[in-house]
Amino acid sequence: MKPSQTKLHEFILPRRLRRRRAVFYTTVLLLTSLATWFMADILWRSDSGINGLEWVLLILFVVLIAQVAVGFVTAMLGFYVINRGGDRQRITRTVDWDSGDVSLASTAIVMPVFNEDVSRVFEGLRVIYRSMEATKKIEHFDFFILSDSNKPNQWIQEEIAWVELCKQVNGLGRIFYRKRRHQINKKAGNVADFLRRWGKRYRYMVVLDADSIMSGEAIVKLVAMMEKNPQAGLIQTAPRLVYGESLYARMQQFANRLYSPIFLAGLNYWQQQDGNYWGHNAIIRVQPFMEHCALPDLPGSEPFGGRILSHDFVEAALMRKAGWHVWLAHDIEGTYEEGPPTLIDSAKRDRRWCQGNMQHAWLVTARGFRPANRFHLLMGVMAYASCPLWLLFMVLSTIHVFNQVLSPAVSSFGFENYTYVFGYFVRVPEALSLFLFTMLMIFMPKIISLITVLQRSEDAARFGGRGPVTLSAVLEIVFSSLLAPIHMMFNSKFVLFSLLGQGVSWVTQRRGAEDGTDWREAIITHGGQTLFGLVWGVSAFILLPSFFWWLSPVLAGLVLAIPVSIILSKGSLGTQARRIGLFLTPEEVQPPHELARLTQNLAECYKNMRPIEALRNDYGLLQAVLDPYINGIHVAMLRQRRPSEESRDWFSLLRHRLLSEGPSQLTQKETLALLLDAESMIWLHEELWKQPGSALAEWWRLAMRQYNVLTATPVTALYR
Amino acid sequence: MESVEAQLAAFRPRTGTMEAWNAAYVRTEDYLRAHRIHNRLHQSRLIQTVLERAALRHTENPALDPTTLAAEETEHLMDGWFAAVLDAKDLSHDRIAIEGRVAMLLCDGPQKWPYAFLDNRTIPEDFATAMRASSIEAGPDMAVSSMVPRDIDLGPITEAAGDTLERIEKWPLLRMVLLWALFLGALLGIFFATR
Secondary structure, eight states, X not given: OOHHHHSOOOOOOHHHHHHHHHHHHHHHHHHHHHHHHHHHHHHHHHHTSOOHHHHHHHHHHHHHHHHHHHHHHHHHHHHHHHHTTOOSOOXXXXXXXXXXXXXXXXXXXXXXXXXXXXXXXHHHHHHHHHHHHHTTOGGGEEEEEEEOOOSHHHHHHHHHHHHHHHHHHTOBTTEEEEEOSSOTTHHHHHHHHHHHHHGGGOSEEEEOOTTOEEOHHHHHHHHHHHHHOTTEEEEEEOOEEEOOOSHHHHXXXXXXHHHHHHHHHHHHHHHTTBOOOOSSSEEEEHHXXXXXXXXXXBSSSTTTSBSOSOHHHHHHHHHXXXXXXEEEETTOOSEEEEOOSSHHHHHHHHHHHHHHHHHGGGGTTOTTOOHHHHHHHHHHHHHHHHHHHHHHHHHHHHHHHHHXXXXXXXXXXXXXXXXXXXXXXXXXXXXXXHHHHHHHHHHHHHHHHHHHHHHSHHHHHTTTOHHHHHHHHHHHHHHHHHHHHHHHHHHHHHHHHHHHTOOOOOOOOOOOTTTOXXXXXXXXXXXXXXXXXXXXXXXXXXXXXXXXXXXHHHHHHHHTHHHHHHHHHOHHHXXXXXXXXXXXXXXXXXXXXXXXXXXXXXXXHTTSOOOOHHHHTTHXXXXXXXXXXXXXXXXXXXXXXXXXXXXXXXXXXXXXXXXXXXXXXXXXXXXHHHHHOHHHXXXXXXXXXXXXXXXXXXXXHHHHHHTTTSOSSOOOSSOO | OHHXXXXXXXXXXXXXXXXXXXXXXXXXXXXXXXXXXXXXXXHHHHHHHHHHHHHHHHHHOTTSOHHXXXXXXXXXXXXXXXXXXHTOTTSXXXXXXXXXHHHHHHTTHHHHSTTTTTXXXXXXXXXXXXXXXXXXXXXXXXXXXXXXXXXXXXXXXXXXXXXXXXXXXXXXXXXXXXXXXXXXXXHHHHHHHTO
């Protein structure tokens, strides 16, 4: 063994780590206490004492302000770390990259997919594969597409794209495709299924999302870090948001790129090896993961219990509990993902995450978990639970004001102090100090991030220059302030519905990628929020105009929810903003090779002619039955089964119906059943070509006439 | 001139209608095109071969549809040819058809060897080698292992809460009563807070 392999990197001493955490928690506590002091003082002064309602308000305030303080302190520690030239205690520092002495091991790169855009998935994989080839270390890596897609078109398109990609990059035997028959336990189940089948073959797995992109260099670095640190069980990277087209997506990726470095550096400063797992763009040591991270069900059934929906935080906690280190490699480049294109899409994602994160409440006090992991779990719960608490706080505050106004003992509300400014006496609301203190904690990290970038012209140039980055940050702060109350309303609803075990229904989208949210969708989705904001605002104004002005930032977001949602969803506005240099990110100013290549390939893909309207809905089935090669590939990948007599009769009936009546007469479940049955697929292919036209449904006759008429080879989801 | 006449006279379906044979021709042409046989000359030779065989069978049993016969003949032709190229004579029809088509696709046979498909006389050696080397591998050899969930000790309070929840779930009526009580409690709270 080489010396570099045997010599373990010495991480931070426990004493020093304790000191770092003491600084973090103490500062959070101090700031929370100070703000609470201000708040208690205001409540006390209002009627010389604190009544029941005011106690409730105070408790809610403590919970909410503590969360703000956590973010603020993390960012400030990050700022401190970055300013002194970076933390020496980083997992990325454990490997000497310049020496070229990097050892690697067998690694699976797994990409679970579920009804995703096939072109995006496979072109993304092509880019990763090519990038990996360029490192000249590809012999250590295998690639797995783990499909849970349950739409026939998606499934067949994935199979075709997989074969085509393998042929084009010469990846047969290195790029694999696995389609599960039953989608048990969603993504976590899909990965577990992979591990049960092939996990023993690999020392590591790099988990990607369907929209993840990682450069070969980044993946090689992750493996090298794992090899160098045998106690590391998981290393999470910090993916940059990319490919945003709508104004909303571009703002999100700008914010992610500008503000996240100080938060990430701060996070790494106090958490060190007690890091977290965010579900993708991470490397995992397979053997301990299999041993410790198979997730049991929680007590009860959904929504409180049952299957653990947000598995990543729990898996990190279980790895830590078993003694394995979990690191955040926040400074590793070449790791990307995409964000939701619109506010409504973002809310839909939050709906999914909300229930999973709320379940973590069960695990906060689990035996054996590390305090840092409990903290992560708690923060995950609070990310959603804080929204209804904030709403409750605001509503109770309104009630409190209502009581104050009605109370004969209180002649005026909120204006008791005066200050002397430029020769004038100015009335100062007594809550101003608290307001300023809170705003400082919320906005200071953003301002500091901006100043950090502005300090060096090269850094500013990566965001389009000093002027554009400043203007973009100001606009982002304005829009994020408007969005905060909308998220509050959404998440409050999600938390409530999760607790009641109810689903949330969404309006069917009627949009292309560029059009964004239409008025109908926006009105139905945000109408309630607007109405709530209007009623609340009018009531507050009638009650006490000065209170209305205090509420106005929140009310503005709610009242303007519909136009804000529509404007931010516009792809055309996103493009326009990019043209004038707004919300630019380093990945847009100087696109890395992988991203530039993917953009180019996808543009070619989307030029491909789509199947004619009449055939489009069942085009996957069409190809699997009609095309001799696709039928061959599809059947070759199915497991042969011996069906019972009853099921044989059922399949026979379905097959005849499919050919004589067309696919529209079959349910999706029936279509999927046929696609899963090898015997049926062979029979269908042969019979389709054998039967005279009069015996076939008009749909099939059209399909046979049209297929291959316009193109020499069938259209695939790939760019060539 | 004589040779043209001889060629024209060499193949004429003796039974069946012209429409039926036209349909059989179109179907065979479509099927070959679906196999990416875009070489027209090669395609027309193959169609003639297939239809000749089909016509022969049709004379024996005119009740059969020429389209069906043509499709069956194409199938037989392909099975024999795939078996010869892949050197796999013992495989069942289903398997040889699937393996042959997969191999053709993976080695880009129709594009790289446009005259070779179904031609028994001359099978280029490199084509045959490429066909035999082409097989699909959806996953590497399995190395099956277990990944068994282990219970997480949730701590005494949470465990008790979990037990209670599971008990409540067994009594939907009790659950509903509790939810209503919570709702009414909230209403009462708001009522008194605003007094």
